[in-house]
Amino acid sequence: MVVLFFLFKRKYLFKFWKEDPEIHETLEAMLKNQEFLAPKRYTYSDVKKMTNSFKEKLGEGGFGGVYKGMLKDGRRVAVKILKEKKGNGEDFINEVASVGRTSHVNIVTLLGFCYQGSKRALIYEFMPNGSLEKFIFTENSLIQRQLGREMFFKIAVGVARGLEYLHQGCNTRILYFDIKPRIILLDKDFCPKISDFGLARLCPNRASIISMLGARGTA
Template sequence: MTNSFKVKLGQGGYGGVYKGRLHDGRDVAVKVLNESKGNGEEFINEVASISRTSHVNVVSLFSYCFQGRKRALIYEFVPNGSLEKFIYQKNPNYKQLKLEKLYQIAVGIARGLEYLHRGCSTRILHFDIKPHNILLDKDFSPKISDFGLAKIFPGRESIIPMTGARGTIGYIAPEVCCREFGEVSHKSDVYSYGMMVLEMAGGRKNVDVGVGRTSEIYFPHWVYERLEVDEELGLQGIENEEDKESARKMIIVSLWCILTNPSSRPAMNRVVEMLEGSLDSLRIPPKPFLYPSRSQSQAPDSSASASLIC
């Protein structure tokens, strides 16, 4: 199928992804899991969760292979690869997508997550929403992928008893790391989505120590303070008033998504409504208490830095 794994598409902690072709001519992506994955929990998670889905913004699983300790997943081939290649201004190998397209991608991902949380026969929580796990088809429409950390719950229940954190640093909701912040639920995916869309709108990582001023290191804090006093956001890639409105909308919605208290975050169906509604109907959310004060951002100490990391 893969011509002896001739064309490699990518590499992750799970193993490699290779391009293949089925007998009927369809191109596929074959994800080969490492043999060191113990009892194969990630493999079982991925097959069990994604096999229940059918949505334009969720990658399709065609089949899987299971032979002894050898495990592979056969997915539809998504030609433009992952979103992370197209959103950061400092990526020399790929051209950053225009704001109009990034906005459309943000709406598509929100619709995919809304489907996983509410549209399936069972509620699916992804737990690893980040640019690397969003694939783009030939038209740059997004597809949520990599369900290795997903959790499945029957019915409408979504409060999750968990031991230990899961996800990727920089996108993990506070309650996943520390239960004192609230219950782990579908709102944890909402937080990860918000952090990702902030990076899409800003064209940079949310934490960037390479910026010129200390106050700009943590992008969510910097952009919130500018919104608070109604300052110009000064984002790159804004070509017209429509872009300006879309970027502002993406940022305000994202700030709602990353509120510290999970119960204060909107559900994904509400996120879709906010993105597709008018900018005038959106209000700026309260500042999460994990954010440092202005004085801290100018001269951060170790405690402030710890808050940012969390």
């Protein structure tokens, strides 16, 4: 039985490396280079525990679902589960590598991630007021009046400051290609935070031109 166990384990690991060696090597190299800046790595079992087996769903996107969770220290989090076999893992690497480098009041904080075989997840700070989209595209006048013109202006300025930080304030410039109301999240004080860095690109600060292949962002 012991021999069979190790044979199975070896076969599983071989399959994992055979299917996805490039993303694994890229992720490990990125974590090594970032050192203390790297967000915490969790197992898929940890993710299931913190979400209570994905009990409360917050939303759904093309990438997969977002679930409400809680860390051991009591902090609430939003857990973004990426669909299996979704692309080649490029968006996952982009998000961990880019948002993991940031520290700004208008950028959502990436607290951790999970990369275990085909299981991928991103653990973010929880934003109790959800996305800006629901406050803009709604026929409910009470929701619209909840913010008001002055607050909308502050949110717009906050988003602009977040983008300025990404483009000019980081040691490594981060180009953001998909800004829209749905990815602007609001905390308890309606402070806006830019999220969803799957389409972002790292760019050397001195570079004035970056090559892009294919369409970016949302049609």
